[in-house]
Amino acid sequence: xxxxxxxxxxxxxxxxxxxxxxxxxxxxxxxxxxxxxxxxxxxxxxxxxxxxxxxxxxxxxxxxxxxxxxxxxxxxxxxxxxxxxxxxxxxxxxxxxxxxxxxxxxxxxxxxxxxxxxxxxxxxxxxxxxxxxxxxxxxxxxxxxxxxxxxxxxxxxxxxxxxxxxxxxxxxxxxxxxxxxxxxxxxxxxxxxxxxxxxxxxxxxxxxxxxxxxxxxxxxxxxxxxxxxxxxxxxxxxxxxxxxxxxxxxxxxxxxxxxxxxxxxxxxxxxxxxxxxxxxxxxxxxxxxxxxxxxxxxxxxxxxxxxxxxxxxxxxxxxxxxxxxxxxxxxxxxxxxxxxxxxxxxxxxxxxxxxxxxxxxxxxxxxxxxxxxxxxxxxxxxxxxxxxxxxxxxxxxxxxxxxxxxxxxxxxxxxxxxxxxxxxxxxxxxxxxxxxxxxxxxxxxxxxxxxxxxxxxxxxxxxxxxxxxxxxxxxxxxxxxxxxxxxxxxxxxxxxxxxxxxxxxxxxxxxxxxxxxxxxxxxxxxxxxxxxxxxxxxxxxxxxxxxxxxxxxxxxxxxxxxxxx
Numbered sequence: 001x002x003x004x005x006x007x008x009x010x011x012x013x014x015x016x017x018x019x020x021x022x023x024x025x026x027x028x029x030x031x032x033x034x035x036x037x038x039x040x041x042x043x044x045x046x047x048x049x050x051x052x053x054x055x056x057x058x059x060x061x062x063x064x065x066x067x068x069x070x071x072x073x074x075x076x077x078x079x080x081x082x083x084x085x086x087x088x089x090x091x092x093x094x095x096x097x098x099x100x101x102x103x104x105x106x107x108x109x110x111x112x113x114x115x116x117x118x119x120x121x122x123x124x125x126x127x128x129x130x131x132x133x134x135x136x137x138x139x140x141x142x143x144x145x146x147x148x149x150x151x152x153x154x155x156x157x158x159x160x161x162x163x164x165x166x167x168x169x170x171x172x173x174x175x176x177x178x179x180x181x182x183x184x185x186x187x188x189x190x191x192x193x194x195x196x197x198x199x200x201x202x203x204x205x206x207x208x209x210x211x212x213x214x215x216x217x218x219x220x221x222x223x224x225x226x227x228x229x230x231x232x233x234x235x236x237x238x239x240x241x242x243x244x245x246x247x248x249x250x251x252x253x254x255x256x257x258x259x260x261x262x263x264x265x266x267x268x269x270x271x272x273x274x275x276x277x278x279x280x281x282x283x284x285x286x287x288x289x290x291x292x293x294x295x296x297x298x299x300x301x302x303x304x305x306x307x308x309x310x311x312x313x314x315x316x317x318x319x320x321x322x323x324x325x326x327x328x329x330x331x332x333x334x335x336x337x338x339x340x341x342x343x344x345x346x347x348x349x350x351x352x353x354x355x356x357x358x359x360x361x362x363x364x365x366x367x368x369x370x371x372x373x374x375x376x377x378x379x380x381x382x383x384x385x386x387x388x389x390x391x392x393x394x395x396x397x398x399x400x401x402x403x404x405x406x407x408x409x410x411x412x413x414x415x416x417x418x419x420x421x422x423x424x425x426x427x428x429x430x431x432x433x434x435x436x437x438x439x440x441x442x443x444x445x446x447x448x449x450x451x452x453x454x455x456x457x458x459x460x461x462x463x464x465x466x467x468x469x470x471x472x473x474x475x476x477x478x479x480x481x482x483x484x485x486x487x488x489x490x491x492x493x494x495x496x497x498x499x500x501x502x503x504x505x506x507x508x509x510x511x512x513x514x515x516x517x518x519x520x521x522x523x524x525x526x527x528x529x530x531x532x533x534x535x536x537x538x539x540x541x542x543x544x545x546x547x548x549x550x551x552x553x554x555x556x557x558x559x560x561x562x563x564x565x
Contacts, residue, residue: 054188055275055289067265068304069354070149071425073312073333079258080236081228081309083251087258088265088305091481095266096294097474098436100464101443102273103290107462109535110282113375115273115439120379122445122529123438126521130511131438132376134504138431139369142268144408145424146362147172151409153355157348166410173406176363180370180399183392187367194360201353202300205334208346209307217341223311232313242491253487260485263478264425265301267432268361269293270439271368274375283542287462311337366402373398426486426500433482434508440471440478447471449529 075084105118113120116135120128151168154160160168179190215222228234237247238254272289276282312333332354338346374395377386386398447468450457457463464470486501515521 054192055272055279055285067261067267068301069332069334069357071261071264072305072308073336075258075261075305076236076308076312076314076333078236078238078254080233080254080314082234083236083255084258084261084305084309085302087255088262088301090477091259091262091266092298092302094436094474094477095269095297097466097470098439098478099269099272099290099294100466101440101471101474102270103287103462104457104460104464104467105443105446106273106276106286107283108460109531110276110279110286110538111534112276113378114372115270115435115442116372117375117379118273118446119438119442122442122449122524124516124521124523125519126512126516127438127442128379129381129515130508131435132372132379132381133511134431134434134438134508136369136372136376137504137507138428138435139365139372140402140405141408141424141431142428143176143362143365143369143402144406145428146358146365147176147406148409148424149358150355150362153351153358156351169407169409172359172362173403173409176359176366176406177399177403179363180366181392181394181396183394185392187363191360191364191367194356194363197356198353198360199296199300201356202304205350205353206300206303206307209311209334209337212337212341212343213307213310218343219341221341225310227310227313232315233309236314239488239491256484257488259481260429262301263433263481263485264429266297267429267436268364269297270432270435271364273439274368274371281542282538283461290462308333308337312340316340366399366406369402369405370395370399373402423496423500426497427504429485430482430501430504433478433485434504436478437475437482440474443471444468444475445524445526445529449526449531452526453529453531455531 072084075087079087102115105115105122109118109121111117114132114135116128116132118128119131147169150172151165154168155165179187211217213223226232235251236254237250238257240250243250243253272286272293276286279285316336332350335347335350338344338350373382373386374389376382377384377395377398386395386401388395388397390396443464447457457467482505486498489498489501
């Protein structure tokens with residue numbers, strides 16, 4: 001563990017002059033800033049090559065995946081059509097609060113260390129250290145999780161089964177590795193198109209569901225809200241066999257389980273906090289990306305589960321079969337819906353769409369994992385070797401290590417893909433929940449530091465709505481979901497699911513205590529929180545970018561329309 005940390009957090013100061021007095025925090029000498037918070041020199045840093053169009057799509061691509069298309073069937077059985085709608089809406093609001101909190105900090109200081117860097121700066125270096133490795137572990141797990149899902153998806157077709165799944169795994173790993181190796185501009189453009197196909201597929205699925213519901217199906221049967229009525233709904237029940245004769249409790253547990261499913265589905269939207277380090281004109285583009293991502297996820301997730309609850313009865317035996325299937329089209333409630341109304345061709349189309357979903361998610365996951373490890377190295381919390389970048393600005397040592405972890409997919413040689421998928425989901429959702437908790441806690445500290453040091457949030461490039469109560473709500477709600485997410489592992493007790501549901505919590509605590517005890521760090525007083533270091537350099541970088549764009553002259557209408565997508 002000692003090799004992970006390269007320096008004491010109380011690093012030396014360097015003299016950098018200020019451009020204007022209004023940038024100065026009253027808690028700091030105007031001639032000294034913390035060199036730790038200044039981005040690395042150009043030859044060791046990431047390139048700002050992502051525009052608002054690409055950032056927004058990358059965020060959507062990383063967020064929309066197996067959680068909606070596959071695991072929503074499980075949530076429907078347990079929670080019912082109304083339960084899944086309420087559950088995804090509730091967690092969706094939490095997600096929006098987290099995104100707004102992150103956006104406010106990112107727009108103010110869009111540094112290249114990810115949100116672990118904000119925790120180091122605004123809370124405690126020990127929190128930043130633990131959060132950085134927590135987030136890294138999440139992406140070391142979630143990338144092979146999506147590759148595992150892709151392997152199961154490809155085997156839905158007879159031609160896919162003709163090739164050994166291990167061969168497909170190698171092909172998928174090599175595919176996402178070389179895309180990431182080509183640089184952020186190539187990655188950003190390819191991921192934009194991957195995610196665009198994903199959006200079109202989602203729109204198609206939603207329209208298909210609405211048409212089926214309104215009677216545009218081979219049976220000409222208008223469903224309406226039929227499946228919201230007894231005995232299919234509106235609420236489901238969970239663990240009736242273990243908890244007999246207590247319908248109110250089993251209904252509540254069914255709804256609570258939808259929150260856990262929704263948490264896994266929404267986790268990933270926060271990756272904007274990592275892309276900010278490679279964003280063009282981040283003070284303008286990050287708020288735009290957050291607003292766009294909110295509306296897209298609101299439509300796709302909330303609209304998606306609403307449509308699923310209208311066209312698939314939670315009591316239908318085929319849905320139970322789907323939930324026991326591998327993570328291909330057979331596991332999707334959308335395929336169940338087409339089967340129920342006699343549509344026989346779309347299952348292959350949906351399977352192809354799911355394959356794009358999981359490969360796009362794996363691609364962005366590998367990107368975020370490598371940038372997270374790079375950010376840890378920049379802060380001195382990982383070996384300096386991982387700070388190295390190639391001429392395209394790609395942190396290639398970090399990329400190679402993260403790619404090596406993709407070979408965890410071969411765990412499914414000894415266990416079924418479904419079981420491995422379940423383990424990964426448990427791990428990922430807890431790692432992601434801890435990340436959300438730390439983001440909103442950091443934002444609460446950030447707002448407190450602004451107030452203590454006499455700075456107004458009205459002067460920030462982006463002011464998050466519903467604050468400070470929004471961040472407090474997200475902090476409490478996410479903490480409760482995280483603590484009780486594994487309630488069903490006790491009824492009866494199951495060792496493997498219990499460990500994967502909760503192992504991330506003591507891991508985070510151990511990392512935090514290790515750093516705090518070794519370096520004797522403390523919670524940073526609000527009047528000593530550094531709100532200035534590195535800001536001048538980012539201001540100048542952004543000013544130069546805007547001047548370069550203005551020098552190019554006005555863009556043609558088609559290019560403006562394309563970039564506004």
